[in-house]
Amino acid sequence: MIAKRYLMYISQNYSYAILRPLQAVILAQGGEVSWFLEGNEVNSAFLKADEQRLFSIDAVNSWQPDAVFVPGNVVPNFIPGIKVAVFHGFNAGKINRKGREDHFEIRDCFDLYCTQGPNTTQRFEALAAQHKYFVVKETGWPMLDPLFMPVVDNPYIVPSDTRKTVLMCSTFSQKLSCAPHLFTLMSRLAAKGNWRILVQFHPKMPSEIVNQYKGIVSDNLTFVETDNVxxxxxxxxxxxxxxxxILNIFLLLKKPVVTFRNRTNAAYLLNVDTEDQVESTIEHALTYPPKLMASIEAFCQQMHPYNDGKSSERVLAATNALIDNPDRERVRKPYNLVRMFKLRRKLGYWKLKCWR
Known part of the structure; x- marks a missing residue:
């Protein structure tokens, strides 16, 4: 029996951590894996010595993957294999330029969406019925498989430091980011030293903001750049x-999140609108208030009810089922000439091959 081939198609550093649990399952089942790195925002230095990289679209086409896993929004139709969306995060309610929720934007690229939980599965199933060219399977998210495994040699856990640990994360969007607004506060909290503070930002965060926070690193505040959060x-x-x-992933650990000017007004979050509310709200969150924790539990059951560490196995099973038994009732994907032209230009590939 010929081993199936799977391409990991990535454009951001955080995609390594999303796809590596899936890679481990593929290799354990006798499959083959290669990586293709699109664009300048993904660092090849994060590839491990035993991970195979394909350097060009010609190389991808020659390798002939059976499936392409994408933790992003788009993928070329001029490479072979069924295209599988595994998402780069949870639905955060962000609205795109078209006035629609970006998480549910259909871009005519995928044959299979592997959804994370009921609150997204239902929406994608409705979209599948509307568009008719892709299928939807609820699998859970591969990146989270290690989340539910025992903590071993965690460099951010310091047993000798008994202070509570506060993790600050922020998106890069100027309209939504808390980082520029809370810099003075975080400087003050770091100076007080009541908590151990870890800071980690989206990789697209402007460098001037990153440098600001790096400038206040101390024994009480650590700035972290990593491909695995x-x-x-x-x-x-x-x-x-x-x-x-990322706050949604944190909630799955059944821990509280304090948000700054979050637009969802959700019961499972402790939201504040002004800087002077942040410190007292963090203190309240550290008590793990029962009403809040019950709301978090209910939300997690809808967002990602899987805590068995086997989401990668479910993704691979759904992918193999579609490879082995294509759904003949599906219509052909749209060509989406404008989007594919942009991808061809970005990748410098002009051969008239279209695998779809």
Whole structure:
């Protein structure tokens, strides 16, 4: 039996952590894996020595993947394999330029959406019925498989430091980011030293803001740049955030999140609108108030009810089922000439091959 081939198609550093649990399952089942790195925002230095990289679209086409896993929004139709959306985060309610929720934007690229939980599955199933060219399977999110495994050698857990740990995360969007607004406060909190503070930002955060926070690093505040946020989440007691979808991952650990000007008005978040509310709200969150914790539990059951560490296995099973038994009732994907032209220009590939 010929081993199936799977391409990991990534454009951001955080995608390594999303797809590596899936890679581990593929290799354990005898499959083959290669990586393709699109664009300048993904760092090849994060590839491991035993991970195979394909350097061009010609190389991808020659390798002939059976499936392409994408933790992003778009993928070329001029490479082979069924295209599988595995998402780069949870739905954070962000509205795109078209006035629609970006998480549910259909871009005519995918054959299979592997959804994370009931509150997104139902929406995508409705979209599948409307568009008729893709299928939807609820699998859970591969990135979270390690989240539910025992913590081993976590560099951000310091047993000798008994202070509570606050993790600050922020999105890069100027309209939504809390980082510019809370810099003075975080400087003051770091100077007080009541908590151990970890800071981690979206990789697209403007460099001037990153440099500001790096300038206040001390024994009480650590700035972290990483391709794997899970150890950070496991180490923290409370998160301070804005609208970044990383807060949803943190909630799955059944820990409170304090948000700054979050637009959802959700019961499972402790939201504040002014800087002077932040410190007291973090103190309240650290008590793990029962009403808040019950709201978090209810939300997690809708967002991602899987805590067995086997989401990657479900994604691979759904992918293989579609490879082995294509749904003949599906219509063909739209060509989407404008989007594919942009991808061809970005990748410098002009051969008239279209695998769809």
């Amino acid at each position: 899970i150890p950070l989440l496991q180490a923290a007691d409370v998160m301070l955030c804005d609208t970044s979808s």
